[in-house]
Amino acid sequence: MDPESTLDELRTVGDELADATVSALFERGEIGKFNTLMRSFATTGQAPPEGLPDAALDYLKATAAPPDWVDWSLMERARLFFIDNNVHISTALSFASMPACYVVPHIARLLSTTHSLKYPSKRMAETGQFTVFLMRPDAFEAGGRFIPSAQKVRLLHASIRHHLRREGRWDVERYGTPICQEDMIGGQMLFSLLVLDSLDRLGVRMSAGGAEAYFYAWRVVGAMLGVDQRHVPQDLESARAFLDRYLSRHMGPSPEGAHLTRQLIDLYEEVVPGTFFDPIVAASIRHLIGDTCADWLDVPRTNWDAVAKVAPALLRAVEAVEDRSPLGEWGIDRLGHLTTVFQLSSLTRGRVMHYAIPEDLKQEFGVHSIRSRAGRWTPPRSTVGD
Structure with missing residues (x-):
């Protein structure tokens, strides 16, 4: 089967296990009971709450452990890579990954449909918290928070599929599952x-x-979120080919994408102290996703666009300090950690985010009806035009 046909087929497929679990809970009227009991289920190794519906117990048992193919030495390397680059990764997630989601019109439409545009901090906080849980030393051990979070996020995705299909709010023929x-x-x-x-x-x-380990960690995450591993790129070269083809198939301008981006910019301008540095938010997005995508998303041009372009030189100067001084390296890594914590705390208002199955989309979502000093990683070249 050619790549385009394969992707067309993948547009029709959801997550069989999670979808069946959510359907069973709704059919038996057990969603409210499930959410109440699961609110206290937050750490790996914790016994499931007494009284959980059978469908939920079966699901939790089936998803209680990471895949058996996980290479734990690579996962540890990914964790160290995150510690070394946490503030940069947080910046990339906020100012590149999220806007890139918005530049895919049907994704922007889905996000607009399934969470209130008045509270964009909720999704950003959930994403940031999820990543922090993943990169903690105890992520997969007893007492860690990542596995229960992944189990809940997977059910949340299934519940969105359930609601949109049941309520006829999604054009499956046009947009796929x-x-x-x-x-x-x-x-x-x-x-x-x-x-x-x-x-x-x-x-x-x-x-x-380090780059390969970070990519590998997200392969593990994908498997735990119900992604069919038979079709997932196994290395960075094949990942480049997939991402180029995916974006070429779908990216473009949309009112929803522009609206979500404006909400994202407003959110981070609130996080940035004062107002003088506010334009750096839009400038950072434009620098990371490029002018074409930024124009599609109505990212404003500012006098700070040139400042964003000199950021690499500033970072190289910081890294020079790390290279020369172990104490400087410790201090900069600690500052990065504190910056990430501050950003996440600002988004969550100091609360732990809970991933619950929404009983009704309108009520829940606002629907109206380790660094190496030797060498440097080079990104795989684009496959566009190949």
């Missing part, structure tokens, strides 16, 4: 390969091993 396999793989590429591209664009030095 909501949160289909093609879009889930595409999203995995935007949160892994595009982040690495953005770090490179920012001038961050990365070893090939």
Whole structure:
């Protein structure tokens, strides 16, 4: 089967296990009970709450562990890579990965349909918290928060598919299955390969091993979120080919994408202290996603656009300090950690985000009806035009 036909087929497929679980909970009227009991289920190794419906218990048992093919040495390397680059990764997720989602019109439409535009911080906070949980030392151990979060996010996606189909709010013939396999793989590429591209664009030095480990960690995440591993790129070269083809098939301007981007910019301008530095938010987005996509999303041009372009030189100067001084390296890594914590705290208002299955989209979402000093990672070349 040729690549285009394969992607067309993946547009019709959701997540069989999670979809069946959510359907069973709705059919038996057990969603409210499930959400109430699951609110206290937050750490790996914790016994499931007493009284959970059978469908939920079966699902939690089936998804209680990461895939058996996980290479834990690579996962540890990915964690160290995150620690070393946490503030840059947070920047890339916020100012590249999310806008790139908005430049895919049907994704922007889905996001506009399934969460209130008045509270964009909710999605950004959930994404940031999810990533932080993933990169903690105890992520997959007893007491860690990542596995339960992944289990809940997977059910959340299934519930969105359930609601949109049941309520006739989604044109399946035109857009495919909501949160289909093609879009889930595409999203995995935007949160892994595009982040690495953005770090490179920012001038961050990365070893090939560190970049590959970070990409690998998101392969593990994808598997735990119900992505069919038979179709997932296994390395950065094939990831480039997939992402290029995915974006070429779908990207373009849309009112929803522009609206979501404006909300994103407003959100981070609130996080940035004062108002003088506000334009750096739009300038950073434009620098990371390029002028064409930025214009599609109505990202304003500002006098700070030139400032964003010199960021790589500033980062190289910072890295020079790290190279010369172990104490400087510790201090900069610590500052990066504190910056990430501050950003996440600002978005969450100091609360832990809970991933619950929405009983009704209108009520829940506002629907109206390790660094290597030797060498540097080079991004795989674009396949567009091949």
